[in-house]
């Protein structure tokens with residue numbers, strides 16, 4: 001008896017957010033509907049992508065260029081180096097980044 005192990009192909013799940021708006025006839029103000037939690041504007045890449053990118057970047061020191069190729073080849077997800085920069089900009093606002101990841105980021109820099 002023996003095992004054979006496979007990982008199913010991974011493909012991105014895209015959720016399109018469309019906000020409806022209107023004009024209030026009582027106070028005469030324009031309004032836009034709120035979006036569900038987790039689907040706020042900003043980087044289009046959600047938690048799972050942010051987590052993976054951050055893990056690869058700050059645990060394995062993978063360059064933006066290689067990260068972009070990795071997401072394309074392994075996850076069939078187009079994310080440019082600029083897209084990654086925006087993603088990390090968003091991630092850097094989280095508290096755990098300041099506490100846990102920023103020190104690593106600094107050590108990458110000093111290591112050259």
Ligand SMILES: [Zn+2]
Nearest residue numbers: 024026027028
């Ligand atoms: Zn109103």
